[in-house]
Amino acid sequence: MKLLKDILYGVSLSAVSGDTNVLVNQIHFDSRKVEMDDVFVAVRGTITDGHEYIQKAVESGAKAIVCEELPELLINGVTYIKVSDCNSALAIMAANFFDNPSKNLKLVGVTGTNGKTTVTTLLYNLFKKAGYKVGLISTIKVMVDDTDHPTSHTTPDVITINTYLSQMNQIGVEFCFMEVSSHGIHQKRAEGLHFAGAIFTNLSHDHLDYHKTFAEYRDTKKRLFDGLPKSAFALVNIDDKNGLVMLQNTKAKKYTYALKSYADYRAQILEKQFNGQLLKLDDNELWSKLIGDFNAYNLLAIYATADILGLEKMETLRLMSELENVDGRFQYYISKDKITAIVDYAHTPDALKNVLVTINALRTGNENVITVVGCGGDRDKSKRPVMGHIASEMSNQAIFTSDNPRTESPEAIIADMEAGVEAQNTKKVLSIENRRQAIRTACKLAMTNDIILVAGKGHETYQETNGVRVDFDDFKEVKEALDSQN
Known part of the structure; x- marks a missing residue:
C-alpha cells in the first residue's frame, strides 16, 4: 500500500475533501475493478463518463475518488480530490504509484501514421541481438525482455504501461521502445513518462474521425516532442x-533523417528485389530483407536511433542485415505455381499506396497485381473512397471486402470504397463481402508469376463484427488457398 499524498505528487489539485495522508491499495479508472481501499479516477471516456460510477466505486470500498466534478453527496471516510483533467492526473498518479519506472531505463517513443510497429519492433530485435535487456510496447505485443504479453491497443492505458515498465525495472531492462499513437497522446497516456527520445516517421491521412482535422492530428503528434526534456x-x-513542425518547440537535441533531403542521417537505395534491397547508409552498404522505400525510411530511423543511443555503427549494420520482416508487414509467400502473396497492415491511403508502389516497382510488367482490401467500421469514413481509388487505379484487379466491420454494415463500407473508383476502373473491381471468399477468389484468379496483395489487417488474427471476434489470419488464409490449388 502507498500513501495517497505520495501518489498525488505533481498532480494539480483544485480542491480536496478528506485526508490525503492515508494508505491506499490500487488505482483504477474502471469502477468494476475497484476493491477495498482503492483509488478510483473518474475518467471521461468517448463512450462513458467515469463520474457516473463514483457511487458504485465508493460502495465497492474506494478510499479515495479523483474527479473533475465533486459529487453532491460526500461520504465520510472517503477522500475526494478535484482536478481539472482526470486523464492527466491518472497518468501522473500511475507513474508515482510504480515509482516512476520510466526514469530507470531509456524509453524511446515512436510516433507517425505509418511505420511505428516496424520501427519499434526492429529496434527491440536489434538491441536484443546486441546483447541488451530490452522492452517493447507495440500494436502487436508487449515484450518484457523475453516475456511476451499480448496487447489490444497501440498505446495501452497508463496503469498498464507503468506496470510493464516496472516489471522491466525489476529485471534490469536498459532500453524500451514504445509506439505512441495520436489517441494515446490526446488521452494523456504518454504523460508522466520520461522519454529519452522520440522518433517521427511520417504523417498522412488517418484517424480524422477522431481528430476531425489534419492540423489537429498533426499537432497532437507534436505534443510528444514538445514535452521532451533537454536530455x-x-x-x-x-x-x-511535418518533420520540421515536430521540432519547432522541442527542448530535445534535434536529429534528422531522409532519403531525398539533406539530413544528419541519409540513405540511398542502390538495388531492389523481391527478397530484399541494397542500401547505402553513411557510405556503407547494407543488404536488408525488408523491401520498399517505406522500409528504407524505417531502416534509416533504426540506424540513426542506434547511433544516437551509442551502438557502434559497423556492429549496428551487421545486426541490421539479420533483421526479418515484422509479422503482417510486407510478409510474403511464394506458392509452387510461383504466385506471390503479400500480406500487409496497410490500412491508410498512404500505406496502401506505398505498398503498391513497391510492388509495381519490382514487377516486370507481365504479371498481374490483384489487391484484396477493405476498410474498418466505426473509423474514419473519409479515407474509404481514397482507398478504393488507390486499389483500383494501381492494381490489375481489386477486390473490395470486409476488414473489421465492427458495428457498421459491411455493404455500406464497401459502397463507400466503390465511390472512389473512377469510371475507367470499374471493370477491374469486384466486391465480395466475405473476406475468406475474397481471398480465395483472388487466388483462383491469379496465374503463374502474379502478385496478390491482401491489405488492411496484417498481423491481426481475428475479424470483429458487432462486438464478436472470430479467428481470422490473412497470411494463413492466403497460404492455404494457394496451397490447395496445387
Missing part, C-alpha cells in the same frame, strides 16, 4: 514536411 533526443523524417 532527450528528437529524431524526425524531414522528407515529410
